[in-house]
Amino acid sequence: MNTRVRGQNLTYSIANHIGIAIVTGVYSAGNPIPIEAELCREYDASRPVLREAVKMLTAKGLLGARPRRGTWVQPEDKWNLLDPDVLGWLLERKFSPTLLIEFTEMRLAVEPGAATLAASVAGPEEKAAISHAIERMQAADRGDDDPLDSDIAFHVAVLRASRNRFYAQLTGFTSTALRFSIRMTNRYKGVRLASVADHKKVADAIIAGKASAAGEAMRRLIQEALELIRKREAQSATRRVSAVSGHR
Amino acid sequence: MNTRVRGQNLTYSIANHIGIAIVTGVYSAGNPIPIEAELCREYDASRPVLREAVKMLTAKGLLGARPRRGTWVQPEDKWNLLDPDVLGWLLERKFSPTLLIEFTEMRLAVEPGAATLAASVAGPEEKAAISHAIERMQAADRGDDDPLDSDIAFHVAVLRASRNRFYAQLTGFTSTALRFSIRMTNRYKGVRLASVADHKKVADAIIAGKASAAGEAMRRLIQEALELIRKREAQSATRRVSAVSGHR
DNA sequence: TGGCTCAAAGTTATATGATAATATATTGAA
DNA sequence: TTCAATATATTATCATATAACTTTGAGCCA
Numbered sequence: 001m002n003t004r005v006r007g008q009n010l011t012y013s014i015a016n017h018i019g020i021a022i023v024t025g026v027y028s029a030g031n032p033i034p035i036e037a038e039l040c041r042e043y044d045a046s047r048p049v050l051r052e053a054v055k056m057l058t059a060k061g062l063l064g065a066r067p068r069r070g071t072w073v074q075p076e077d078k079w080n081l082l083d084p085d086v087l088g089w090l091l092e093r094k095f096s097p098t099l100l101i102e103f104t105e106m107r108l109a110v111e112p113g114a115a116t117l118a119a120s121v122a123g124p125e126e127k128a129a130i131s132h133a134i135e136r137m138q139a140a141d142r143g144d145d146d147p148l149d150s151d152i153a154f155h156v157a158v159l160r161a162s163r164n165r166f167y168a169q170l171t172g173f174t175s176t177a178l179r180f181s182i183r184m185t186n187r188y189k190g191v192r193l194a195s196v197a198d199h200k201k202v203a204d205a206i207i208a209g210k211a212s213a214a215g216e217a218m219r220r221l222i223q224e225a226l227e228l229i230r231k232r233e234a235q236s237a238t239r240r241v242s243a244v245s246g247h248r
Numbered sequence: 249m250n251t252r253v254r255g256q257n258l259t260y261s262i263a264n265h266i267g268i269a270i271v272t273g274v275y276s277a278g279n280p281i282p283i284e285a286e287l288c289r290e291y292d293a294s295r296p297v298l299r300e301a302v303k304m305l306t307a308k309g310l311l312g313a314r315p316r317r318g319t320w321v322q323p324e325d326k327w328n329l330l331d332p333d334v335l336g337w338l339l340e341r342k343f344s345p346t347l348l349i350e351f352t353e354m355r356l357a358v359e360p361g362a363a364t365l366a367a368s369v370a371g372p373e374e375k376a377a378i379s380h381a382i383e384r385m386q387a388a389d390r391g392d393d394d395p396l397d398s399d400i401a402f403h404v405a406v407l408r409a410s411r412n413r414f415y416a417q418l419t420g421f422t423s424t425a426l427r428f429s430i431r432m433t434n435r436y437k438g439v440r441l442a443s444v445a446d447h448k449k450v451a452d453a454i455i456a457g458k459a460s461a462a463g464e465a466m467r468r469l470i471q472e473a474l475e476l477i478r479k480r481e482a483q484s485a486t487r488r489v490s491a492v493s494g495h496r
Numbered sequence: 497t498g499g500c501t502c503a504a505a506g507t508t509a510t511a512t513g514a515t516a517a518t519a520t521a522t523t524g525a526a
Numbered sequence: 527t528t529c530a531a532t533a534t535a536t537t538a539t540c541a542t543a544t545a546a547c548t549t550t551g552a553g554c555c556a
Binding site for chain 2: 051059080108165
């Protein structure tokens with residue numbers, strides 16, 4: 001192979017490469033990671049650098065290593081899917097509609113939860129951030145801002161407004177999910193999965209301190225997006241099938 | 249300091265030590281991580297070992313490093329709180345009722361979501377696992393099984409039954425959360441935060457395929473636990489205040 | 497012939513020391 | 527006073543050597 005990776009930081013580049021190789025199945029249980037010495041040759045790097053990269057990946061649950069047994073890919077259920085890097089690798093290189101549906105299903109639970117909390121605890125600055133995101137979305141509809149960025153900003157603002165560290169932790173996750181959701185579906189429809197008006201309902205409820213209304217509005221918002229995604233997936237699955245049968 | 253750490257694996261032990269030191273605030277933005285050379289002296293280890301440990305921690309978002317700038321602790325919002333190690337360090341060494349409330353708030357959204365999904369997609373084996381966990385809880389009430397383990401087994405079984413990788417990913421998170429929830433509250437009450445009967449309602453709804461009923465039952469279950477935890481926290485806060493004022 | 501013990505080999509773990517890259521601070525000049 | 531160049535401290539990378547630890551297999555004994 002001899003894939004000399006270059007970037008500002010060799011260790012991170014190699015960790016990235018191997019990480020991607022793992023999630024795309026280049027390395028797997030059936031096709032195990034080569035031993036250190038061979039990896040050094042493949043990536044043309046010294047052993048310490050390679051070991052540091054491998055340690056980063058073991059910290060993310062992708063790899064395991066033991067003396068004499070070598071280095072191996074962990075079973076998929078040990079991967080830290082909520083780690084932004086791991087999720088990024090998975091989406092960037094091995095995107096699948098199933099994955100998109102799975103994390104939209106998760107957003108369907110998480111974001112209403114965050115919105116409910118936000119309505120009871122958000123302070124003035126956090127509410128201002130939410131309002132500002134809505135204004136940006138409206139501006140985007142007039143062509144004065146980026147539709148994707150403003151949409152993401154809104155969801156991130158709500159997560160932060162929950163004043164719950166675990167929800168706040170999911171901002172990276174949600175940004176990524178949203179970016180890919182839209183990238184996948186905007187070929188068929190406008191760039192939004194839901195209207196600005198629907199987003200504004202959520203914002204208004206949070207700012208008014210109406211907890212259950214905020215949660216419910218957010219739930220409807222994501223439910224709508226999820227159904228749209230499921231429908232598109234069903235359609236393209238049908239298309240794939242008819243394309244295959246058409247060849248016969 | 250010279251804290252020679254010994255264990256079967258030096259690198260992991262050191263990563264653990266430093267990880268705990270970070271989350272407990274021994275190292276912080278104000279009191280930065282010493283330079284590599286000093287860390288080597290403190291932990292009596294070679295530079296490669298130390299660098300590998302540091303790389304594991306940067307992979308978990310706890311540290312950052314740049315040439316000439318040294319190694320520093322990342323702001324807390326960059327920590328991967330959903331990483332099982334990070335969460336474990338935080339709970340094991342710096343437990344706080346606030347943290348307990350925060351992740352119970354998150355469970356309040358996540359687990360009903362998982363239960364809802366599970367009701368529509370769980371297969372026979374997954375339903376059997378849920379039933380089995382309920383049986384174990386009943387056995388525990390008769391003294392024939394462990395109350396804590398059986399309780400955890402139930403929640404884990406539901407998450408897995410959702411057939412959603414992101415929910416499944418949260419099993420470690422939930423086990424930890426539950427273990428600490430109970431450890432914190434069982435001094436005051438029986439070991440359960442909610443009755444076996446309430447758990448069984450969730451299980452029955454999932455097995456019957458009643459999605460919204462399953463979600464709602466699970467929501468009630470955790471809502472109950474959350475209120476109990478909040479009440480206990482308010483009480484002990486009062487106790488702390490009166491103890492302090494009593495001393496004056 | 498089967499099982500147990502022990503030894504050897506292969507692989508990761510740890511150590512040492514040296515060189516390169518880089519960002520910051522300092523110093524000097526404009 | 528400001529900007530640029532240079533010095534310096536720190537991480538990044540490299541090369542190599544030794545240790546520790548399983549796994550495997552061979553040999554021996556029952």
